[in-house]
Amino acid sequence: MRRRLAISSNSELVADDVSFAYVGATKAALRHIEFGVDPGEVVLITGVSGCGKSTLALALCGLIPCRIPGELRGQVMFRGKPLSGMKPHEASQLVGMVFQNPNLQLINQTVVSEVAFGPENLALPHDEIVRRVNWCLDVTGMEGMRKATTVTLSGGQKQRTAIAATLAMKPQILVLDEPLSDLDPVGAQEVLATLQRLARDEGTAVVIIEHRVDEVAPWADRVVLMDNGRVLLDQPPRQAWADAAPWARTGVGVPDVVQLAHALPDAFGGELPLSVGDAVGQLADTWVVPALAAAGEARALGAASGPRSPGGALAGNGRLPAGTAISLSGLPAGSRPPVLAWEGISVEFDGKRAINDVTLRVAEGESVAIIGANGSGKSTLVSLAVGMGTPCAGQVFFRGQPVQPGKVFEHSAQVALLLQAADEMLFEDSVIDELKFGTKFRALPPNPVLDVEGAIDFFGFRGLEEMSPWELSQGGRQRLALAALLVGAPGVLVLDEPTTGQDAEHMRSFLRLLAAVRKRTGLTVITVTHDIRGLASHAERIVLLGEGEVRLDGPTTQVLAQTEELKRWGVLSPPLPRLEADLLGHCDDVLLSVAGFVSAVNAYRGVPVDQGAPAERAGGV
Amino acid sequence: MSNLLVRTIFSYLIIFVPPLILPWMFIKLVGLGGLRDLVTYEARDTPLHKLDPRLKVLYPIAMGILSIVLNWDFMLIVFGLSVIPWFWLKPSRAKVRVLMVMVIGPALTGFWSQGLYYLPPQPIHYIYQFPGTISWMGSPGITAYGMVFGLQQSARVLVTVSTSMLILVSTDVGDFTWAFERFRMPPQVGFALTAALRFLPDMISRTTLVLRAVELRGYDMSRPRWFQVRLWPDYVKRLSRCIVIITVPLLVGSLRGTTTMAMVADARGFGVNRRRGSLQEHPLTAYDIGGYVILVLLVGGAIVLNHFRIGARPY
Numbered sequence: 001m002r003r004r005l006a007i008s009s010n011s012e013l014v015a016d017d018v019s020f021a022y023v024g025a026t027k028a029a030l031r032h033i034e035f036g037v038d039p040g041e042v043v044l045i046t047g048v049s050g051c052g053k054s055t056l057a058l059a060l061c062g063l064i065p066c067r068i069p070g071e072l073r074g075q076v077m078f079r080g081k082p083l084s085g086m087k088p089h090e091a092s093q094l095v096g097m098v099f100q101n102p103n104l105q106l107i108n109q110t111v112v113s114e115v116a117f118g119p120e121n122l123a124l125p126h127d128e129i130v131r132r133v134n135w136c137l138d139v140t141g142m143e144g145m146r147k148a149t150t151v152t153l154s155g156g157q158k159q160r161t162a163i164a165a166t167l168a169m170k171p172q173i174l175v176l177d178e179p180l181s182d183l184d185p186v187g188a189q190e191v192l193a194t195l196q197r198l199a200r201d202e203g204t205a206v207v208i209i210e211h212r213v214d215e216v217a218p219w220a221d222r223v224v225l226m227d228n229g230r231v232l233l234d235q236p237p238r239q240a241w242a243d244a245a246p247w248a249r250t251g252v253g254v255p256d257v258v259q260l261a262h263a264l265p266d267a268f269g270g271e272l273p274l275s276v277g278d279a280v281g282q283l284a285d286t287w288v289v290p291a292l293a294a295a296g297e298a299r300a301l302g303a304a305s306g307p308r309s310p311g312g313a314l315a316g317n318g319r320l321p322a323g324t325a326i327s328l329s330g331l332p333a334g335s336r337p338p339v340l341a342w343e344g345i346s347v348e349f350d351g352k353r354a355i356n357d358v359t360l361r362v363a364e365g366e367s368v369a370i371i372g373a374n375g376s377g378k379s380t381l382v383s384l385a386v387g388m389g390t391p392c393a394g395q396v397f398f399r400g401q402p403v404q405p406g407k408v409f410e411h412s413a414q415v416a417l418l419l420q421a422a423d424e425m426l427f428e429d430s431v432i433d434e435l436k437f438g439t440k441f442r443a444l445p446p447n448p449v450l451d452v453e454g455a456i457d458f459f460g461f462r463g464l465e466e467m468s469p470w471e472l473s474q475g476g477r478q479r480l481a482l483a484a485l486l487v488g489a490p491g492v493l494v495l496d497e498p499t500t501g502q503d504a505e506h507m508r509s510f511l512r513l514l515a516a517v518r519k520r521t522g523l524t525v526i527t528v529t530h531d532i533r534g535l536a537s538h539a540e541r542i543v544l545l546g547e548g549e550v551r552l553d554g555p556t557t558q559v560l561a562q563t564e565e566l567k568r569w570g571v572l573s574p575p576l577p578r579l580e581a582d583l584l585g586h587c588d589d590v591l592l593s594v595a596g597f598v599s600a601v602n603a604y605r606g607v608p609v610d611q612g613a614p615a616e617r618a619g620g621v
Numbered sequence: 622m623s624n625l626l627v628r629t630i631f632s633y634l635i636i637f638v639p640p641l642i643l644p645w646m647f648i649k650l651v652g653l654g655g656l657r658d659l660v661t662y663e664a665r666d667t668p669l670h671k672l673d674p675r676l677k678v679l680y681p682i683a684m685g686i687l688s689i690v691l692n693w694d695f696m697l698i699v700f701g702l703s704v705i706p707w708f709w710l711k712p713s714r715a716k717v718r719v720l721m722v723m724v725i726g727p728a729l730t731g732f733w734s735q736g737l738y739y740l741p742p743q744p745i746h747y748i749y750q751f752p753g754t755i756s757w758m759g760s761p762g763i764t765a766y767g768m769v770f771g772l773q774q775s776a777r778v779l780v781t782v783s784t785s786m787l788i789l790v791s792t793d794v795g796d797f798t799w800a801f802e803r804f805r806m807p808p809q810v811g812f813a814l815t816a817a818l819r820f821l822p823d824m825i826s827r828t829t830l831v832l833r834a835v836e837l838r839g840y841d842m843s844r845p846r847w848f849q850v851r852l853w854p855d856y857v858k859r860l861s862r863c864i865v866i867i868t869v870p871l872l873v874g875s876l877r878g879t880t881t882m883a884m885v886a887d888a889r890g891f892g893v894n895r896r897r898g899s900l901q902e903h904p905l906t907a908y909d910i911g912g913y914v915i916l917v918l919l920v921g922g923a924i925v926l927n928h929f930r931i932g933a934r935p936y
Contacts, residue, residue, distance in 0.1 A: 067884050089890030097888060104881040107819055107889075109662045113795035116900035120795075121890035124898045133900055149664050151822065169889065350715055388833055408836035409843050417837050424827070424874065425834045427866045438839030470873065488839055 011036030012205060013095060013173050017074035018059055019229075025070070029055040031229040033074070037173055040203040042196060044216045044237075047226035048251055048503045049474065053209045054100075056226070057177045060207065062091025078172070089121070089169075096171035100178040102158035111153070111161050112137070112146040118169045136164040139202065140194050155374045156187025160194055167198070173205040174198065180212050181500055184373045184530040185572035188212065192219050211503045214255045214533060214575055218275035225252060238272045253504030256533070256575040256594055263598040264288065276575050280582045288601050289583050295600035296580075296587050337400065339364045339524050340385055340415070340492055344394035347380055347548075354380050356548045357393070362492075367518065367525045369539035369556070371532055373570025377548040378528045379420075382494045385526075387411040399491070413442060416490035420497040422481040423474075431472075432456070432465040434480055438488045448489040449521045458520070459483040459513070475506045479513065486517065492524045493517070499531050507534045514538075532560070533574035544569055557589040625752055632755040635763060639733040641847070643726050651722050657822040658719045660789055669710050669791045673909040674800035676916070677792050681784035683916040688780040690923050693773040695932045700776035702919070703783040710791055723782060728775040735771025736763045794818050799899050808897060816882070827874060831867045840866065 015035040021028040029052045037043055037060075047053050058064045062083035065072045076083045078094045086094075099105050108114040115136050119129040137143045140160045145153065153161060159179055166174060174195070180188040196219050198204040210216050217223075223240035225232045227250045233240055241247070241258045257279040261268040267288045273279040283289065338361035347355040355377045362368050370378045383389050384396045390405040397403065398414050419425055428434040435452045444451065456462050459479050464472070469480055478498065486493070495514075499507050511534075518525060527539060542559040544552035546569030552559045560566070560577040567573075573581070576597055577590035591597045664670075687699045712720070736748075737760040750762035798811030836842050841859060845852035886892075903909075927933045 061888070063884055063888070067887060087893075088884070088887035089893050092888035092890065097884075099881050099885065101878075101881065103823065104878045105885040107815060107882065107886065109794050109815075109819055110664055112900065113793050116795070117891075118889035120898045120900060121893055122898065123894040123896055126899060126902060129898050129900045147664050149662060150819075151661065165889070350713070386837065407843065408833060409839070409841045412837045412839060419830070419834055419837070421830070421874075424831050424870045425838060427835065427838070427869060440839075441841055442839045484838060 010038045012039055012079055013037040013060060014077050015056070015060065015074070016077060018056075018076060019073040020055060020059060020064055020070055022055075022068070022070045028229055029070075030059065033059075033229075033231055035060075035224065035231060035234065037205045037207060039172070039205055040199050041221040042199050042206045042208065042219055043222045043224060044213065044220035045207060045209045045224040045226060046211065046213055046252055047232075048505050051226045051250075052229040053226055054177050055229075057097060057175045057207070057209055060173075061095040061097035061175050062086055063088060063097065092118075092166075092169045092171060093122075094171055095173045095175060096166035096169055098159070098162050098166050098174065098176040098179055100181055102155070102162045102182070105162050105165070106150045106158060109149055109151075110146075111142055111148050111150060111164075114150060114161055115142075115164045115168050118165060122169075132168050132170065136167045139167065139198060140164040141190070154187065155182045155184070156190045159183060159187070159191050163191070163194065167204075171204070173207065175207045175209070177209045178211065179208065180210055180215060182374075184570055185215065185532065186373055186567075186570040188215050189572070192216065195219070211253065213253050217255045217258070218278070220274075225250065227252075237274050241272055251503075251505035251508075253507075257579065259594045260576070260579075260597060263594060264601070267601075276578045276582065279575075279579050283579075283583060287605060291601040291604035292580060292597075293584055294604035295591075296584065296589070298604070299600075300588060337364075338362055338397075339366075339399055340526070341397040342381065342384065342394065343397065345381070345384065345391045345396065346393040347377070347384070347389060348392045354548050355391070358545075358548070358550055359394075360543060360550060360553070362524060362526060365522055365524055366541060367527075367539045368541045368543060369527045369529055370543045370545060371529060371571055372545035374530065376545040376570070378545050379496055381545065382496065382526060382528050383417065385411070385415045385492070385494060386417050388417075412490075413488060414490055415492045415494060416485035416488060417494045418478075418482055418485055418496065418498060420500055422478040422498075425481040425484070426469045426477060429468055430466050431461050431469060431480060434469055435461075435484050435487055437484060442488065444487070445489050448487070450483075450486050450489070452487055455483040455487050458516075475509070478510070482513075482517075486521070486523075490523070492526065495525065495527045495529075497529055497531075498527065499529070499534055504534075507531075511538055530571070532571060544571065546570070555589070557592060560592065561587050561590040625754065628752045629754045632749075632751045635749065636737065636755070636758075636760070639729055643729065646722055646726065651719050655715070655719055657825045658713075658715045659723070659786070660818055660821050661716075662793055662818070663713060663716065663790050664793070665710075665791075667710055667791070668908050669706060669787075671906070671908070672791075672912055673903050673905065674792060674796035675803055675903075676909055676912045677788045678797070678800045678804070679916060680912075681781065681788060683920050684780050684784045686920050687923050688777050690927055690934065691932045692934045693770065693777075696773040696776040696780075700780050700783065703780045703787075706787055707783070710787065712790055716790060720786060723786070724779055727778055727782075728772065731771035731775030731778075732768050733771065735774060736765075736768035739767035739770050740764070741766040789818065796901065796903075798897070799901060799903070802897060808892065808895070812886070812891060820878075820882075824871075824875070828867070828871060831870050832863070834870075835863055835866060 013036065015033045018030055018033040019028050020030040033056060035056070045053050045056065055064070058068055059072070059076050062076065064070065065084060066088060072084060083091045083095065106114050108117055112133060115133045116129055119132050124132070137146055140163050142157065142160050142164055145157060150158065150161065163174070163176070163179075176195070179191055183191065192215065195206045195208065199206050208216055208220070217237055220237050222234065223237045224234045225240065225246060232246050232250065241254055244254060244262055247254045255274065257273045257276060260279065261272045267286045268282050271282065273282055341361040342358055345355055345358045346353060358381060360381075370382065372378050380389060384391060385398065385403060387403055387405055387407045387410070395402050398411065403411055426434055428437055432452070435455055439452065450458060456465060459482070461480070461483070469477055472480060499510055514525065517523060539556055541554065542552070542556050543550055544559060544566065551569050552562055552565060560573045561581055563573045563578050563581045572578070574592070576592060576594065580590045580597070581587055591600055684699065684703050688696065691699060740761070741764060745761070745764060746766070747762040748765050751760060756762070794815040797814055798808065801811040802808060832842065840863065842863060845856055923932075
């Protein structure tokens, strides 16, 4: 028997017992959805990939069933009128939809013409079009970019343009499908601030479908958890996360500060924080601060007395000398020959410097994350390692041999690069052919660590050998592309934004897989990412790029402690490092996991408050 | 004997170097990625950008009429006229590089091929006469008459290239749509052009990316050096096979994108009304009037000249 969830009488948009199955699907994508949206509220819908979130979004904005064929039962209604009977342009003036990939929804060449496109189609009078366009650009903070061509915009600006273009249809409700997936943390904050402004000032209801719950949680009025096509819970955030069981059962991520509050209920006084700011406010005068300080001092003493993992320290100004890397043993990697070295690299595009005099050395077996805001030069830098792109100065070396620009085929045998768009790397009709693809053109070294048969077992493709890669899930296709690259026995694996748009469970399984690969092959892994919480914090070393230069380079725990410097270059440190840094005022290194944080503070639980309180010593939180 | 050998080698160079330079020039100066610059709009604040979009749509048509009705003797003049607005536009360096290749390529081809193979009436004055070791291939030598004729032929093609490119670089596609509507054309025509111009650069970028991805997966796309003649057939074979390989990801990606784009266009009310509104108002300015007058004078002048059998093409 289905559970009927409460729908407020104020709800403008109501999904009344909505079920939907795609044509040819054996399983319904949505099952008996009961859901309502009130004016001016921000609703976060989350769940694992494939749970029906995007399908629900399409149904809410009326594109199901008129543009997506399938069997729809129940009704989505706006102020009592069914959306299913409306044409898309009628529905879009009530409920606007912003799709995941802004590139695919910007049809026009300039920002202003993109925003005007909808009102022009509606044949509105000139003055009304001007008024709407000006309002949309103003409310999304894009006024200064109105004449810019869309191809020149950053990810955050494109997403805001897409929002502005949708708003120009004057919808009462805005539905956004993973609006943050391609954005760096600062770009994500820009978009979220825009959405909150819309809800607060304009009364527009905002429905955000997102995996990045840590970032959206502080802005949401309600949280909806979906699983297997159903709404599992639909409550205000603190109530939604009060019980961790449904979240654990579905494998959906819970904000770090919420997990921390569950682990330290006495410190938080029983109330769940939703943001780092909330957590700082709740913990500032508790035993956690001195315990945290004492744990930090103990870690510093431990580091001074011997090697630790990861070892080494940042230079006094928070930066290591260029090219100095930290190895697992705590010795600078400079003492070992680097497997990859970028020496004085500069790259220009159309006369503009994208990379400026970067020297970076990565030692054999290291796991390095290269982070930075969108457009900071991360992908450009790593792609030079396989001969993609030509530096205007400097040279890249692989095991001491220069990497020749343009010789991608030759260098791809040494350095495997998994592109962000892993789908673009699949060319064959079956999984087995995909794994054999590279071996057809290049002889494998004798006794490779991972041959085709080994890869089938290791990556879990046994029994799926004849399946088309396009029948695999997105995570499966990414695994297949990774497996196919590793069959070539490279010396270094470079991953370019490998977890973009993936949910917490996929992220965890990818990290497990990566750890297993490293354990088995001893590969050096370089990861380019703006997902600091999920991916970068699992690396041993982090390199921060800002405007094409190395700004920070050191052990992960130390780089993530530099919260202000990270912010300056468009990167937000994950919630726990920010919490520690904010509570202590200043710290040299930080704890990365909730478990680590909890065990560290519990170990020093008895430290009196007046011996600690470094936040006060440092000038307060 | 040695004189004959030197003349033969020199003749071979004259015949074969230009067709080899063209692909080299394209690869070095433009490349697949550079093609993006061919059709991208450059947002600037020049008077050309502000011209009435209808005038801009009419401009290539008017110049095309000139290139059709006037004979070869006038072609270089017409081409010269089509180049003048470029100085007003001041395009970016990347755009100029692509344009130069697009202009020099056909010009060189016409100049060279007609110089070799277009034979004027007797007596023929050769710039360089080939020895018998070469002339048996069909070209007795290179003539100034043929080269000039080749340039005129190229100019006729380049008038269209130059005028169309000028308009693409200086006109936002929204303005194209506006102009098409004012010409009473269905909005779908404008939208098709909009979508093509907006997504063609993306498609070129994706093709470049997928070609790189093929290499990353171990497919050898390395080009032999020019003198490694025996390796070239294999390279061409690999290149042809690669086209088949990259088709699947390109197709899958494009289809996915198309579905989203169609839904976005629907949601934004595209095609709901036969007439659309417009953000831009394009009141006639002095520049527009001047532009219309120039176009009318040019086309009218060409017709008048034709009437008096000046510069008229023989029909």
